[in-house]
Amino acid sequence: MIMSELTDQELLIKFFSNSEQNRVGELASNFWRTFPTLTDFKIAKRQSKTDLIESDTQYQQLLVGIELGQRIAHQSRPVIGKIYCSQQIGLELVEQLRDDVQECLVLFCLDVKHQIVAQQVVFKGTLSSCPVHPREIFALALEHRAESILVAHNHPSGSVEPSQNDILFSKRLDQCGDLMGVELLDSFIIGDGDYLSLREADLFD
Structure with missing residues (x-):
């Protein structure tokens, strides 16, 4: 009923x-x-x-x-934290993901003020792969009424060098976000004590 x-x-x-x-x-x-x-x-x-x-x-x-x-x-949405800059979230993600032996992808849903209203591990893969699809990511973003999103995944090898798949997937998310009105702020690769912001590295263009 x-x-x-x-x-x-x-x-x-x-x-x-x-x-x-x-x-x-x-x-x-x-x-x-x-x-x-x-x-x-x-x-x-x-x-x-x-x-x-x-x-x-x-x-x-x-x-x-x-x-x-x-x-x-009348309850407002819970706020987990706020994104101020790529360096801030990058360093926090290094602490969270650096010791994870499996590759995983984390989604952050943000409101119009760049406050984090949801953080979720979307996929957890094998030692060398993490199958993902934009529809699952944006389904969660819409569920949380996100104005923008940020994604991050770790490389168990410790290297932050992006693969061709990393770049293509981030570009695809960016394009999907443009169509749906949910901006992809950044895509991070987390390694052993280091991170790479694909947005700062101009790898979306």
Whole structure:
């Protein structure tokens, strides 16, 4: 059942469905009698809502649910950190990935202020390969409503020299990002104590 498809009346009955069966209709009817619409409930004076609570403890549970819903709706997205420059994120990635014996690709999703709202290991490959596809990366970016993304992968060999596949894949991500309106800020290769920013090295062009 998709909650968004329920009418206001059906949703309220659904909420009270855990009450005694013979009281579900009574509770719903009393609510609509007091507040004919949800707008009436929203603009009602505090005393009117207090009177409803005091009339039956089930309404207290309803108001707790409404309060929780309002708080959830007003929560901002969590911020993991902020990207200031390539050097900052490059050095942080070196610490995170330098000892990983498998090649992996990490995706960072950023908001309009370049704050990191999600960080996720998208793929973890064998000692020498890490199969990736842009659709999986951008599916996650869209899920997190990212304004821009940054990707990084490590070379277990310790070298930061980009392969032809590294360059082609980064260019492909850049092109896909242009089409989808999600900018690829940079693509990093992480080695043993060092990193390479493909954007700074002008390897996207």
